Amino acid sequence: MIHVDPSMTDEEFLRLFEKGIQAQWGTDQIDWGLTEGISEPKKLALGQLITPVYLGEQTAMLGVSAVLPMILTNGQAEPALYLASMGLDEARHFRNLNHLYRVLNVEPLPSRRLPEMWRYHARLLQKHDPVQWVFGILISDLFAKTFYGGFAERFPDTVVGRLSRRTLQDEARHQAFSDRYLNRMLPTMDPDAKNELLVLRDDLFRIMEKLGERLRGPMEVLDWSPEEFLKELWGDTERWVKRLGLVSLTEV
Numbered sequence: 001m002i003h004v005d006p007s008m009t010d011e012e013f014l015r016l017f018e019k020g021i022q023a024q025w026g027t028d029q030i031d032w033g034l035t036e037g038i039s040e041p042k043k044l045a046l047g048q049l050i051t052p053v054y055l056g057e058q059t060a061m062l063g064v065s066a067v068l069p070m071i072l073t074n075g076q077a078e079p080a081l082y083l084a085s086m087g088l089d090e091a092r093h094f095r096n097l098n099h100l101y102r103v104l105n106v107e108p109l110p111s112r113r114l115p116e117m118w119r120y121h122a123r124l125l126q127k128h129d130p131v132q133w134v135f136g137i138l139i140s141d142l143f144a145k146t147f148y149g150g151f152a153e154r155f156p157d158t159v160v161g162r163l164s165r166r167t168l169q170d171e172a173r174h175q176a177f178s179d180r181y182l183n184r185m186l187p188t189m190d191p192d193a194k195n196e197l198l199v200l201r202d203d204l205f206r207i208m209e210k211l212g213e214r215l216r217g218p219m220e221v222l223d224w225s226p227e228e229f230l231k232e233l234w235g236d237t238e239r240w241v242k243r244l245g246l247v248s249l250t251e252v
């Protein structure tokens with residue numbers, strides 16, 4: 001239930017909200033002209049590899065707008081406040097990638113070439129539960145982080161690297177949100193509901209394995225491989241799962 005005048009005492013979320021506001025930035029803070037040194041084949045490969053991230057930013061906007069009303073109507077005003085700032089971050093990431101395609105003068109993959117992204121999207125939409133959503137958003141943030149991290153490493157002094165590094169700062173805040181929210185909610189959940197989170201993780205990873213296979217060609221152009229990508233993402237996800245205390249459930 002929405003409260004007219006909530007007490008707003010949850011300092012952790014309020015601090016995160018303030019950070020979210022203060023860390024806003026716009027397209028004018030990126031030097032879009034820095035494309036020197038990115039060869040044509042690499043631009044084409046980037047066009048294909050950015051596609052899942054591009055769609056992922058839109059999925060993230062959708063995720064935030066799906067989960068915000070659930071959390072606000074649960075009477076959790078502070079995390080709902082933070083989510084509103086996160087929605088703006090995801091909108092900025094979406095807008096920036098839209099602009100980057102024009103700057104690089106390449107096309108994203110047509111959606112029929114990436115059916116896994118639609119499966120991923122559909123899997124996230126399956127549950128109408130805020131904790132499932134936030135956990136799905138966390139995995140999606142880690143997915144974006146692995147891509148942006150790889151781009152930043154491979155194109156450090158170009159528009160691609162600079163944009164990626166800046167975006168990663170926003171993504172780090174999103175992970176801090178998921179961490180706090182899941183830590184609050186997990187103790188209230190029964191073992192079956194917790195186990196469903198791991199089922200979601202496994203389903204999303206199965207989809208990502210197929211997606212990686214499809215992206216092998218452009219990844220090789222950038223000296224990258226689906227195995228390397230998935231190993232890093234899995235390692236990251238496992239660290240979170242352990243940190244949230246979910247892993248012991250798989251062992252019992």
Ligand SMILES: [Fe+2]
Nearest residue numbers: 057060090093
């Ligand atoms: Fe994002």
Ligand SMILES: [Fe+2]
Nearest residue numbers: 060141171174
């Ligand atoms: Fe995010």
